[in-house]
Amino acid sequence: MQSLLTFNHVDRSDEQPAERGIAIAVVRKGTDRSSIDEYLDELEQLCATAGAEIVLRIVQERDRFDPATLLGKGKLAELVQFVRDYAVQFVIFDEGLSPVQVRNLQTALGVKVLDRSMIILDIFAKHARTLEAKTQVELAQLQYLYPRLTRLWPHLSRQYGGIGTRGPGETQIETDRRLIKERIAHLKQRLFDIERQRAVQRSERKDSFRFALVGYTNAGKSTLFNQLTNATVRAEDKLFATLDTTVRRCQLPSGREVLLSDTVGFIRKLPAHLVASFKSTLAEAVESDVLLHVADATHPALDHQIETVTETLATLGIEQKPHLLLLNKVDALSDRDARHQLAYRYPNALLISARTCYNIHSLLLRMEEYLLSACMRMRVHVPYHAMRELAYIYANATVEHRTDADEGITIEFLVPRAQAGQLLSLVEPFAPSVEYSLEQS
Ligand SMILES: Nc1nc2c(ncn2[C@@H]2O[C@H](COP(=O)(O)OP(=O)(O)OP(=O)(O)O)[C@@H](O)[C@H]2O)c(=O)[nH]1
Ligand SMILES: [Mg+2]
Structure with missing residues (x-):
């Protein structure tokens, strides 16, 4: 898929220089310096991931933001000069810009003007590999683009020309708008179909206990996933290396198996359209039993990253799910004190x-505790004529004790709460008074 919004991606091997730009944070007076640095560091990292380089950073503190240009007049004039002096190809703002602000700034500066959402969308476009991810990203891009469609955008009919034809008397923008609307409807339908397939796959796994890795981008989710499941998911020092969800079996120390999923990471100010269009990718986390929240313990903005993840989980309505915080990368902490x-x-x-x-x-043992705390312990006497039921118990529960006697077998086992009802109804005909208790960890 092509990037609609920002950089023309260059293959780094063909030695074309990266696009150069200026990064700007416009903040309220009194915002602390370390937060501003943190925002700009991240913006710079986002640009680097997208293939561009930041050559200058500017901070403007204001009490009031100008609705036309965000920046004040004086700062804007200064910026025009910097754009010339540094010969940059773009200016990027950490804040979200309205379509009007982009247009006014672009006119004043004479170069491309971007905001944080655009660059995140651009990286997603660059990293999307599966049909699902590509569809989700394109949908988010078009939804973002639609209200911003002005004469400054290149004509989209070139890209989507095959879908509709230009009606008599329509202006180019009207045509573009109509093409986008049709394309959005088409992508939504495609995602709906993908989601239906996914839902079937998930329902097949319904009986397994499920853990989901979630966390800020680059925290180490995929690296941990590979360690726990012997998988080979791409893990790199890049933002948003993972854009889709992978599910694998993971064996716990007792030999019991659970399912583990790895998924797309979160970031501060993740564009709302992206979260909405990644619904099917995030469904695995939403429906899991326990969240494993991976955070990068070496990152200077650790607290803020944890907060952002908690907020995103709340947006998804799953902040109350049982979860365990994993402070990762402690091998890279400089000293023992830092760990303490x-x-x-x-x-x-x-x-x-x-x-x-x-x-x-220790993590695997903690996972085992979660599994057990969500299980019921049952003791059932199974007569010898009910061997099919016995086989069912062995297939669906973890048998802990078994006593074979003349009249049958007494077994004690752990079964996930979700399956307990089904199992009870199965054994009831020959074991009307099943003993059971909730397993405590
Ligand atoms: N020092 C150190 N580096 C780690 C550790 N875990 C992961 N990393 C590095 O951190 C970077 C990001 O790792 P990933 O596993 O791709 O992180 P992720 O959370 O999946 O990132 P996205 O999918 O991009 O959101 C890679 O360069 C990893 O090698 C760790 O325990 N210690
Ligand atoms: Mg990853």
Whole structure:
């Protein structure tokens, strides 16, 4: 898929220079310096992932934002000069810009003007590989683009020309709008079909206990996923290396198996359209039993990243799900004190390293505890004529004790709560008084 919005991606191997740009944060007076640096560092990293380089950073503190240009007049004039002096091809704002602001700024500066959402969409477009991810990204792009469609955009009919034809007397923009609307409807239908297939796959896995890795982008989710499941999901020092969801079996120390999923990461100010169009990708996390929240313990903005993830989980309506915070990359912490401080600040978290496998066994034991706490313990006497039911119990529960006697077999087993009802109705005909209790971890 082509990028609709921002950079013409260059293959880094063909030695074309990266596009150069200026990054700007417009903040309220009194915003602390470390937060501003954090925002700009991230914006710079986003640009680098998209294939562009930031050559200058500008901060403007204001009490009031100008609705026409966001920046004040004086700062804008200064910026015009910087654009010339540094010979940059674009200017990027950390804030979301309205369509009018983009147009006015572009006119004043004479170069491409971008905001954070555009660059995130651009990276998603660059990294999307599966049909689902590509469809989701294109939908988000078009929904973002639609209200911004002005004469400044290149004509879309060139890209989507095959879908509709130009009606008599229509202006180019009207044609573009109509093409986009039709394309959006088409993409939504395609996503609906993909989601239906996914729902069938998920319902086939309904009986398994499911863990989902979630977290800020680049926290190490895919690296951990590969360690826990022997998979080979792409893990790189790049933002949004993963855009789709993979599910694999994971074996716990007792030999019990659970399912684990790896998915797209979150980021501060993730464009709302993206979250909405990635609904089917995130469904695995939404329907999981327990969330494993992976955070990069070495990142200077650790607290903010954890907050952002918690907020995104709330947007998805799953902030109340049982979850475990994993502070990853502790192998890269400079000293022992840093680990102690983290353990003190986050008493419920587990410090791990996906790279060196530090504390991975403890993580598996914690996962086992979650599994057991969601199980019921049952004791049933099965007569010898009910061997099919016995086989069913063995296939769907974890048998812990078994006593063979003359009149039948007494077994004690753990079964996930979700399946307990079905199992009870199966064994009831020959075991009317089943003993059971909720397993405590
Ligand atoms: N030092 C160290 N680096 C790690 C560890 N875990 C992951 N990394 C590195 O962190 C970077 C990101 O890892 P990924 O596993 O791709 O992270 P992710 O959360 O899946 O990222 P996205 O899919 O891009 O959101 C890679 O360069 C990894 O090698 C760790 O325990 N220690
Ligand atoms: Mg990943």
